Amino acid sequence: xxxxxxxxxxxxxxxxxxxxxxxxxxxxxxxxxxxxxxxxxxxxxxxxxxxxxxxxxxxxxxxxxxxxxxxxxxxxxxxxxxxxxxxxxxxxxxxxxxxxxxxxxxxxxxxxxxxxxxxxxxxxxxxxxxxxxxxxxxxxxxxxxxxxxxxxxxxxxxxxxxxxxxxxxxxxxxxxxxxxxxxxxxxxxxxxxxxxxxxxxxxxxxxxxxxxxxxxxxxxxxxxxxxxxxxxxxxxxxxxxxxxxxxxxxxxxxxxxxxxxxxxxxxxxxxxxxxxxxxxxxxxxxxxxxxxxxxxxxxxxxxxxxxxxxxxxxxxxxxxxxxxxxxxxxxxxxxxxxxxxxxxxxxxxxxxxxxxxxxxxxxxxxxxxxxxxxxxxxxxxxxxxxxxxxxxxxxxxxxxxxxxxxxxxxxxxxxxxxxxxxxxxxxxxxxxxxxxxxxxxx
Ligand code: ATP
Ligand code: MG
Numbered sequence: 001x002x003x004x005x006x007x008x009x010x011x012x013x014x015x016x017x018x019x020x021x022x023x024x025x026x027x028x029x030x031x032x033x034x035x036x037x038x039x040x041x042x043x044x045x046x047x048x049x050x051x052x053x054x055x056x057x058x059x060x061x062x063x064x065x066x067x068x069x070x071x072x073x074x075x076x077x078x079x080x081x082x083x084x085x086x087x088x089x090x091x092x093x094x095x096x097x098x099x100x101x102x103x104x105x106x107x108x109x110x111x112x113x114x115x116x117x118x119x120x121x122x123x124x125x126x127x128x129x130x131x132x133x134x135x136x137x138x139x140x141x142x143x144x145x146x147x148x149x150x151x152x153x154x155x156x157x158x159x160x161x162x163x164x165x166x167x168x169x170x171x172x173x174x175x176x177x178x179x180x181x182x183x184x185x186x187x188x189x190x191x192x193x194x195x196x197x198x199x200x201x202x203x204x205x206x207x208x209x210x211x212x213x214x215x216x217x218x219x220x221x222x223x224x225x226x227x228x229x230x231x232x233x234x235x236x237x238x239x240x241x242x243x244x245x246x247x248x249x250x251x252x253x254x255x256x257x258x259x260x261x262x263x264x265x266x267x268x269x270x271x272x273x274x275x276x277x278x279x280x281x282x283x284x285x286x287x288x289x290x291x292x293x294x295x296x297x298x299x300x301x302x303x304x305x306x307x308x309x310x311x312x313x314x315x316x317x318x319x320x321x322x323x324x325x326x327x328x329x330x331x332x333x334x335x336x337x338x339x340x341x342x343x344x345x346x347x348x349x350x351x352x353x354x355x356x357x358x359x360x361x362x363x364x365x366x367x368x369x370x371x372x373x374x375x376x377x378x379x380x381x382x383x384x385x386x387x388x389x390x391x392x393x394x395x396x397x398x399x400x401x402x403x404x405x406x407x408x409x410x411x412x413x414x415x416x417x418x419x420x421x422x423x424x425x426x427x428x429x430x431x432x433x434x435x436x437x438x439x440x441x442x
Pocket of ligand 2: 044045046057058060
């Protein structure tokens with residue numbers, strides 16, 4: 001790489017990072033390495049996040065010790081990765097990742113080799129300068145040194161963080177060609193940090209976006225989760241649109257949104273993402289299945305309408321539309337089945353909410369995906385008020401006891417209803433009643 005590294009040291013009294021904000025386990029690792037005679041720094045996202053006052057998700061350490069030397073210092077250490085060997089020091093649920101300085105440009109993820117027929121000089125260890133310039137953005141290449149608590153900057157990252165600027169190290173086009181996922185990282189980190197993507201870093205993105213299609217699907221899946229389930233989904237989505245990445249990352253969704261002139265589907269999508277952000281902010285769980293049901297809903301609807309226009313009956317068309325979209329997702333982002341199955345269920349449940357038949361109502365309430373399906377139905381109000389009555393009905397149904405609900409549906413409560421033609425077995429009736437009770441507790 002042609003990029004010239006030049007060290008600037010920002011002494012402790014000139015930067016805001018305090019040891020109190022650093023994970024005690026990360027500090028343990030840093031001190032133990034130093035006492036073992038090695039150089040050790042906190043690096044990457046953690047330093048960047050601390051400088052802008054955010055709480056880092058994880059703490060990464062960079063050192064001149066080899067993975068084997070790291071392992072000798074820590075009993076709780078695992079070596080992982082074949083092509084890109086890393087040491088994981090494990091403290092219960094917290095893992096401190098310790099990487100040896102390297103010279104090669106690599107994606108840093110530890111599981112990817114370069115394409116374009118170029119050989120990966122993977123486990124080529126290097127100097128800290130080389131380690132800095134192989135990283136992606138200047139803001140991600142800052143080192144916090146444990147010996148004097150200074151921040152070491154080899155690529156101008158400190159000024160860029162202060163200016164809230166995301167800037168690729170080296171020639172942007174070359175860096176995106178080496179690893180197209182960096183385009184997604186640019187959008188994601190800009191959204192997360194509220195940084196501006198610097199002009200020269202932004203310029204090639206729309207042009208090089210098609211390269212993303214060649215990225216490993218599993219890696220794209222991981223990146224999608226980070227884009228949309230880290231609390232900045234709306235900003236990430238808008239960034240993907242703005243930089244022309246959406247049509248490559250989610251081609252069917254992008255096409256369906258473009259075809260939806262009223263903007264209703266986009267409105268619903270953005271509101272759904274806003275809800276996800278609110279949940280993340282409130283430390284509530286978020287599910288990839290719901291996320292993908294939301295992201296792919298425009299594509300599903302479009303496919304469904306197409307099939308129906310060809311004369312395919314509704315139920316059949318729903319199945320086939322769901323399968324088509326799922327198959328495509330498997331191809332592009334390797335969506336695992338444990339997520340695609342519930343995603344499909346959320347879609348297929350949608351047409352069942354119009355029922356008021358007691359038995360069907362009870363069965364739907366007891367469905368394991370009822371809550372997700374209902375939340376999704378409620379979200380659809382942002383696209384159209386067609387289902388407003390259904391939303392109101394199911395909202396109330398959840399808050400009622402089984403008996404109240406039966407009464408409101410104009411039939412006897414379930415216990416006395418076993419004379420129905422196709423009365424369900426005792427077992428399923430018990431289950432149903434229990435579920436409607438638990439639903440009423442929510
Ligand atoms: P966050 O953890 O908030 O998602 P991060 O910057 O820490 O952001 P990680 O994926 O944890 O992202 O990567 C850790 C560090 O590894 C980065 O800060 C960066 O220095 C380097 N890195 C990660 N991915 C790449 C890449 N594709 N190319 C070059 N360097 C990378
Ligand atoms: Mg990180």
